[in-house]
Amino acid sequence: SQTIHQWPATLVQPVGSPLSLECTVEGTSNPNLYWYRQAAGRGLQLLFYSVGIGQISSEVPQNLSASRPQDRQFILSSKKLLLSDSGFYLCAWSHIEGFGYEQYFGPGTRLTVT
């Protein structure tokens, strides 16, 4: 069966510090991968998605970047965190065949920027 891991589960970082959140998927190959941010009262906002190694698409201009160094690894980064980067970050994967199919979510990372 497929599983998705995210770490760390929680993170408190000062403004201006760097960020690296990692997501890995097991039990499937060549998945679509996604990073979302969930903010209270604002639902889930798609940040990045990837259809393959090295292929990253950004949905929202921001202080963040994403990379996919391996087929089942997706990394969310920032060089200098802002207060507004606080939130709950979710990684998700879906089967690459076809669009709009269901996605499977990881447990998330709660980021607090102080």
Place this chain on the structure above:
Amino acid sequence: AQSVSQHNHHVILSEAASLELGCNYSYGGTVNLFWYVQYPGQHLQLLLKYFSGDPLVKGIKGFEAEFIKSKFSFNLRKPSVQWSDTAEYFCAIGGSQGNLIFGKGTKLSVKP
């Protein structure tokens, strides 16, 4: 552009009451529709989905949703809620990049 609206921000019900959570979407083409649920302390999980066929879909834990194309709606229902249904519920539509476009979510609080 595709979008999803959930009109109820917070719904409070007593156990055994009936539930209906509204969801409307904007998109003129073929749609894939989803309801996800996030229980306290747990991660987002799929409740039910509609791709095609019977517009009345049944999901886990006694939930169902009806796709009404003419109303661009996909409302979630449950005849009798339980305290364990306390959670946040998200309606979503499949996007053109394979992503999901979510509504802002509805918090459901069920009083025992």
